[in-house]
Amino acid sequence: MINIALMCCVYNAWSLSSKSESPMALPLTYLSHYPQHLQDQVAQLVDANKLGEWLRARYPQVHNINNDKTLRDYAMTIKNQYMKKTPPLSKVIYDSKIHIVNHALGLHSYVSRVQGGKLKSKNELRVSELFKNTPQAFLTMIVVHELAHLKEKDHNKAFYQLCRHMLPDYHQIEFDVRVYLTELENTGYVFVPPTA
Ligand SMILES: [Zn+2]
Numbered sequence: 190m191i192n193i194a195l196m197c198c199v200y201n202a203w204s205l206s207s208k209s210e211s212p213m214a215l216p217l218t219y220l221s222h223y224p225q226h227l228q229d230q231v232a233q234l235v236d237a238n239k240l241g242e243w244l245r246a247r248y249p250q251v252h253n254i255n256n257d258k259t260l261r262d263y264a265m266t267i268k269n270q271y272m273k274k275t276p277p278l279s280k281v282i283y284d285s286k287i288h289i290v291n292h293a294l295g296l297h298s299y300v301s302r303v304q305g306g307k308l309k310s311k312n313e314l315r316v317s318e319l320f321k322n323t324p325q326a327f328l329t330m331i332v333v334h335e336l337a338h339l340k341e342k343d344h345n346k347a348f349y350q351l352c353r354h355m356l357p358d359y360h361q362i363e364f365d366v367r368v369y370l371t372e373l374e375n376t377g378y379v380f381v382p383p384t385a
Contacts, residue, residue: 219367248324275339284315295331322381
């Protein structure tokens with residue numbers, strides 16, 4: 190008997206752009222929950238073709254935590270520092286599909302199965318491949334978000350407190366991540382040019 194519980198997240202709720210009525214309308218779908226004046230600022234940068242430049246100036250460096258082993262080490266370091274008492278993580282990996290299939294940037298899955306009369310459970314943490322070759326703060330934000338779910342299942346006040354405890358700029362960085370995704374969707378690359 191197997192029981193799998195999947196926990197989301199980070200942008201499950203962000204509807205991916207439904208086809209826009211007007212082809213010229215800028216689909217700021219990743220930012221639709223932010224105040225209009227912030228959306229306007231981003232839209233102006235998109236119009237002026239300057240959003241990528243803005244992001245690269247703000248985050249001049251990318252991390253090199255680009256494989257599953259270094260990702261696991263990185264997540265474990267944060268977990269051991271802030272969330273030591275939470276259940277162990279059996280797997281930490283980059284995932285190339287969750288962005289498309291689950292509309293998620295990170296995923297925390299909790300798998301429990303009955304094996305030989307005993308209940309065994311496993312926690313897994315997946316990070317979208319979109320976070321390879323990005324500023325380290327972006328990767329940290331996703332990892333922190335999913336780690337916080339080990340303790341708080343919902344996106345409630347306690348959850349975000351925990352996120353800010355691990356990453357004080359959590360909210361600002363989440364905004365910047367959404368700006369990054371906007372630019373990525375519009376132009377195909379932001380920090381590292383695609384390899385041929
Ligand atoms: Zn979440």
